[in-house]
Ligand SMILES: Cc1ncc(COP(=O)(O)OP(=O)(O)O)c(N)n1
């Protein structure tokens with residue numbers, strides 16, 4: 421089999437000990453191949469040599485019928501004996517150079533990598549592909565190394581730019597997280613995984629044909645998606661101020677018709693305010709935090725907002741679960757890492773959340789976003805930014821959007837929103853917004869509300885930007901702009917009302933203005949620039 425013709429999309433690592441009771445191993449393997457497995461690795465950790473040989477030989481015959489390459493885990497002798505297409509070797513197994521000498525020319529050699537250093541070595545040693553993991557926790561194997569995490573895989577994939585080395589991710593990948601894994605592991609440079617390696621997601625199934633087919637379909641759709649180097653843009657012709665305003669008008673009209681449910685796990689300073697803002701927009705809030713109800717809420721909500729402002733252990737547990745379930749249902753997740761720079765605990769929590777699920781939009785002020793990326797260009801003071809902002813905010817948001825594979829919203833006197841390709845610069849708002857608590861948090865509610873509408877519209881009419889292989893359907897860039905713009909324009913109207921005497925009377929007026937805001941009023945005041 422030619423190395424270049426190998427399709428790594430759905431890579432099955434066998435695990436006979438995990439088969440459902442009564443399921444025959446060879447039958448399960450054949451059904452997996454029928455379902456769409458594209459590479460098979462025989463992994464036998466307990467079998468004696470004779471048994472391993474027998475299993476490998478029979479597996480080889482089946483794979484040959486499906487023209488699927490067969491690799492052997494660790495054992496070069498077994499690979500040679502059965503004429504396998506290659507081997508997969510770990511960090512403590514035989515070195516690549518020796519395996520290469522022992523195996524026939526053109527054999528495939530894959531190497532396990534858990535760190536950048538291991539990957540650099542595998543590149544130097546001439547591996548044909550790498551298995552990066554473990555991405556998530558797994559029941560299949562006792563892990564001795566730390567989890568790589570989705571974002572960790574993305575930073576490793578960058579190193580493969582300009583090489584012909586293929587990459588699969590392994591460890592805890594299943595039907596619920598496969599799309600999120602593919603999406604979140606794309607590097608800042610647009611380097612994506614070539615495939616996903618699984619054991620239990622197929623082997624434990626009573627119907628491995630269906631399990632493989634379901635995974636294969638998601639991988640296929642993802643690979644058909646838009647050019648990854650374009651960030652998350654769904655507009656193929658580029659955005660203009662006019663197209664953005666038209667889309668915002670549609671979102672503003674639709675929200676009052678669709679009345680989406682916005683699940684918000686937010687902080688206890690702003691819960692009531694955020695709920696009232698959500699209602700004023702035409703959406704419906706539910707402010708639930710208990711982990712046990714997250715799966716049910718994911719089914720019924722239009723979008724999720726996660727705000728870590730006053731984090732408690734139960735809310736943290738709820739956030740972990742909520743994002744996972746919402747991702748699995750391809751709905752938007754808006755993340756507000758409030759005060760992430762303030763404590764080491766918050767930094768750890770934010771990293772953990774972003775490794776467990778994929779944010780659709782991350783919103784923060786300069787201090788928060790600087791802390792998120794570990795930059796000391798901008799300092800924070802509690803939940804606020806201290807001093808000047810970024811020297812080049814446009815470049816910052818574009819780069820961060822690519823790295824985090826989401827829309828980035830950088831708030832401040834001027835707001836910057838980017839999908840990694842385009843940046844919108846907004847100059848609406850009023851100084852009173854900085855004089856009340858929770859205006860940033862309420863902006864998160866607005867963004868989540870319009871993300872929900874954009875996603876619902878896309879699902880209802882696939883012509884409106886829905887692409888099945890995308891983690892979230894609909895134009896989240898425009899939805900994020902809508903959330904900011906509506907809130908900030910309403911603030912401008914509220915601030916000049918005769919009944920507003922200062923920040924205290926401003927907030928109720930703001931809610932009134934939001935409730936009566938029309939697209940025409942927004943169009944009249946919008947100050948937006950696209951770069
Ligand atoms: C595709 C793929 N990636 C990683 C591994 C792990 O291999 P290894 O490090 O040799 O560990 P064991 O499989 O021997 O437990 C793999 N098998 N396949």
Ligand SMILES: Cc1nc(C(=O)O)sc1CCOP(=O)(O)O
Nearest residue numbers: 553554558560591592618619620
């Ligand atoms: C065989 C293996 N290697 C891993 C690594 O991290 O190198 S994780 C793993 C097990 C993957 O099984 P499942 O898909 O059931 O989680």
